[in-house]
Amino acid sequence: IQMTQSPSSLSASVGDRVTITCRASQSISTYLNWYQQKPGRAPTVLIYAASNLQSGVPSRFSGGGSGTDFTLTINNLQPEDFATYYCQQSLSTPIAFGQGTRLEIK
Amino acid sequence: EVQLLESGGVLVQPGGSLRLSCAASGFTFSSYAMTWVRQAPGKGLEWVSAIRDRDNDAYYADSVKGRFTIFRDNSKNTLYLQMNTLRVEDTAVYYCANAQPYGTGWYGRNDYWGQGTLVTVSS
Numbered sequence: 001i002q003m004t005q006s007p008s009s010l011s012a013s014v015g016d017r018v019t020i021t022c023r024a025s026q027s028i029s030t031y032l033n034w035y036q037q038k039p040g041r042a043p044t045v046l047i048y049a050a051s052n053l054q055s056g057v058p059s060r061f062s063g064g065g066s067g068t069d070f071t072l073t074i075n076n077l078q079p080e081d082f083a084t085y086y087c088q089q090s091l092s093t094p095i096a097f098g099q100g101t102r103l104e105i106k
Numbered sequence: 107e108v109q110l111l112e113s114g115g116v117l118v119q120p121g122g123s124l125r126l127s128c129a130a131s132g133f134t135f136s137s138y139a140m141t142w143v144r145q146a147p148g149k150g151l152e153w154v155s156a157i158r159d160r161d162n163d164a165y166y167a168d169s170v171k172g173r174f175t176i177f178r179d180n181s182k183n184t185l186y187l188q189m190n191t192l193r194v195e196d197t198a199v200y201y202c203a204n205a206q207p208y209g210t211g212w213y214g215r216n217d218y219w220g221q222g223t224l225v226t227v228s229s
Contacts, residue, residue: 029209030209031209031211033215033216035151035216037151042201042203042219042220042221042222043143043151043201043216043219044219045215045216045217048206048208048214048215049208049209049215052208054215054217084150086150086151088151088153088215088216090205090211090213090214090215091211093156093165093213094153094165094166094167094168095141095153095156095165095213096153097143097150097151097152097153098150099150100150100151
């Protein structure tokens with residue numbers, strides 16, 4: 001299963017709302033996770049099972065979708081949200097990540 | 107507090123071998139599947155391998171199949187990755203992470219990650 005994210009990079013301002021999309025090459029039901037990674041740090045999980053917010057993650061993050069098309073939406077962007085975001089399918093091995101979306105400050 | 111601490115990353119020549127370790131604490135290690143994920147310099151995340159908790163079934167990315175072996179020692183709360191016939195393209199930071207299942211899937215999500223260990227393959 002291949003995962004394709006878009007866009008690969010995105011510029012936005014503090015307070016904006018942004019949406020990142022992830023498409024699977026075949027249906028993965030809702031076995032889709034979203035991760036945030038900051039430079040020099042390990043990734044952290046934001047959303048699991050497509051739409052479930054990981055404990056401790058701010059509610060401005062939300063996820064949706066099922067089957068092959070998924071979204072990660074960040075409302076009211078904060079300075080600490082500028083990072084790289086990855087989707088991951090966990091329906092079957094080999095587990096696959098998207099190529100990443102780099103969110104930059106405009 | 108959950109901790110995952112990788113070690114073993116060094117500079118090694120192409121064709122060489124290396125064993126990475128990941129020491130786990132703060133959770134019942136034997137009850138979780140575990141995984142290795144790598145990240146080449148300036149690149150994205152690449153899943154490498156995973157091992158289940160109950161039966162030790164192991165799974166690999168095509169890029170490492172036949173060269174890498176994942177195994178675990180539940181008595182030592184430690185995950186390993188034996189890396190043989192290393193290639194320049196194996197150069198990366200290697201992370202270990204747990205696999206927290208959800209739904210009917212056994213893998214789920216990676217809740218906890220180590221800080222990573224750098225493997226450099228170069229002559």
